[in-house]
Amino acid sequence: MKKTIITVVGRDTVGIIAKVCTYLAENQVNVEDISQTIVQGYFNMMMIVDTGRSSKPFGEMVSDLETLGDEIGVRIRCQREDIFTSMHRI
Amino acid sequence: MINLLEVNETNTMIEQEKLDVRTITMGISLLDCIDADLDTLNQNIYEKITRVARDLVSTGQEIEREYGIPIVNKRISVTPIALVGGGACTCPEDFVTIARTLDAAAQETGVNFLGGYSALVSKGMTRADENLIRSIPEALASTERVCSSVNIGSTRTGINMDAVKLMGEIVLETAEATKENNSLGCAKLVVFCNAPDDNPFMAGAFHGVTEADAVINVGVSGPGVVKHALENVQGENFEVLCETVKKTAFKVTRVGQLVAREASERLGVPFGIVDLSLAPTPAVGDSVAGILEEMGLESVGAPGTTAALALLNDQVKKGGVMASSFVGGLSGAFIPVSEDQGMIDAVTRGALSIEKLEAMTCVCSVGLDMIAIPGTTPATTISGMIADEAAIGMINQKTTAVRLIPVVGKDLGDTVEFGGLLGYAPIQAVNPFGCEAFVNRGGRIPAPIHSFKN
Numbered sequence: 001m002k003k004t005i006i007t008v009v010g011r012d013t014v015g016i017i018a019k020v021c022t023y024l025a026e027n028q029v030n031v032e033d034i035s036q037t038i039v040q041g042y043f044n045m046m047m048i049v050d051t052g053r054s055s056k057p058f059g060e061m062v063s064d065l066e067t068l069g070d071e072i073g074v075r076i077r078c079q080r081e082d083i084f085t086s087m088h089r090i
Numbered sequence: 091m092i093n094l095l096e097v098n099e100t101n102t103m104i105e106q107e108k109l110d111v112r113t114i115t116m117g118i119s120l121l122d123c124i125d126a127d128l129d130t131l132n133q134n135i136y137e138k139i140t141r142v143a144r145d146l147v148s149t150g151q152e153i154e155r156e157y158g159i160p161i162v163n164k165r166i167s168v169t170p171i172a173l174v175g176g177g178a179c180t181c182p183e184d185f186v187t188i189a190r191t192l193d194a195a196a197q198e199t200g201v202n203f204l205g206g207y208s209a210l211v212s213k214g215m216t217r218a219d220e221n222l223i224r225s226i227p228e229a230l231a232s233t234e235r236v237c238s239s240v241n242i243g244s245t246r247t248g249i250n251m252d253a254v255k256l257m258g259e260i261v262l263e264t265a266e267a268t269k270e271n272n273s274l275g276c277a278k279l280v281v282f283c284n285a286p287d288d289n290p291f292m293a294g295a296f297h298g299v300t301e302a303d304a305v306i307n308v309g310v311s312g313p314g315v316v317k318h319a320l321e322n323v324q325g326e327n328f329e330v331l332c333e334t335v336k337k338t339a340f341k342v343t344r345v346g347q348l349v350a351r352e353a354s355e356r357l358g359v360p361f362g363i364v365d366l367s368l369a370p371t372p373a374v375g376d377s378v379a380g381i382l383e384e385m386g387l388e389s390v391g392a393p394g395t396t397a398a399l400a401l402l403n404d405q406v407k408k409g410g411v412m413a414s415s416f417v418g419g420l421s422g423a424f425i426p427v428s429e430d431q432g433m434i435d436a437v438t439r440g441a442l443s444i445e446k447l448e449a450m451t452c453v454c455s456v457g458l459d460m461i462a463i464p465g466t467t468p469a470t471t472i473s474g475m476i477a478d479e480a481a482i483g484m485i486n487q488k489t490t491a492v493r494l495i496p497v498v499g500k501d502l503g504d505t506v507e508f509g510g511l512l513g514y515a516p517i518q519a520v521n522p523f524g525c526e527a528f529v530n531r532g533g534r535i536p537a538p539i540h541s542f543k544n
Contacts, residue, residue: 005092005097007097007098007101033091035093035094037094044094044098046092046093046094046097048091048092058155058156059152059155059156062155062156062158077101077158078158079156079157079158080156080157081092082157082348082352083100083157083158083159083345083348084092084096084097084100085092086344086345086347086348087096087100087341087344087345087348088092088096088099088100088341
């Protein structure tokens, strides 16, 4: 199972989670965990998702989400989990 | 479970503090390309490089995209060409044809630099070595991506002063051959003492004869990240300072290790080493000088600079070695002048002389790097500077290197622009007193007493 971390940072507005989740659902990506906070008016969300059965190649999903982020005025990053585990876990 | 803070920390390091993987370098052995016929040799070389490194750039981009970490350079290093071309090349011009082949192969594979137009002459020169060295000015002037290095000494063998003398002349000739371009050729030429076989950093990268057929080496970066971490411990004692550098180096290296492992798996090429060096860029906030100043120096070059650099280097290694089982290359801090905004500023404000830079090289990872000097500097003076630097490496059992750029037509007070990652540099003053009689003696400086470590 390949885990992926999606982070969304930007000015808070209605429907950010909905739009991201809709995209993921349409592409068979399962959401396993969401944590979200508002820091100084900024929306800050992290999702752990499973892209194991995703219908899209990983690279394409990264650019799709970036485009989606541009549309709703937030920064969406989609990165494989390993970069965080290798950096922060011994 | 990963938490939001850690994810944000990583992404801030990448986005604001300029954390990146500086280079993935694929080392390729060309020993099996050797042929007595020059055309066949060239064909073999082109064919092997373009076949083995075909997917290097695209795989690098894939990894970049998936992990969201920039990989700035994808590069190739090859077996020192003096060894490969020895059988087929009878004159310097023959070697130049190999340089052009390497350039074409680099272009085809999409890498920005290819290193290994090199000769290893620490104890003596073969005819092939000498021909290659004499071909360097023409080779670097007529190619775009080829990098050259010459190893002129080691702790075990001493210093080959004939080669040192010759290299002083070759550096000047290279400057002259590329004068239309601010003597840029010299930025692609390194003179080493104790050169490692597995260095992924240009211009001194080559694929040593002790290496496997093909191997993936990774060089990490991260001066910006270290500087930022130090901003949070201002005024704290050295214990805290060292601990902070060490922890940061660990994290940075782990990213390099991850990229190295992924690249090696995807390309089906064994993983070699992670090089722990902190490599600056001319971008603001990505400076080794910035780290030293953050430690409390008014300017790099001030008293305390050498101690600060020694501390930094040691902690980077201590943090890094735990993050990867295979550490190699140069592993330390690079202190190039033109590629580091903080160094450029220090030179401009008169705080940093070549002599202080030389002192700093006793404790840094390489040596006198990317330093622009007047084009009128005599060849013997350049040889003298090479000899000094090589002596530091020889006696202290470390790698040292010299990459001086005597810029034709420029003098003190001028600035020279190299562009891109190579940056820009003010022309620095060279000691006006000569060393001609010393350099012209020829022969070898014997290996130091501690070479007998058996």
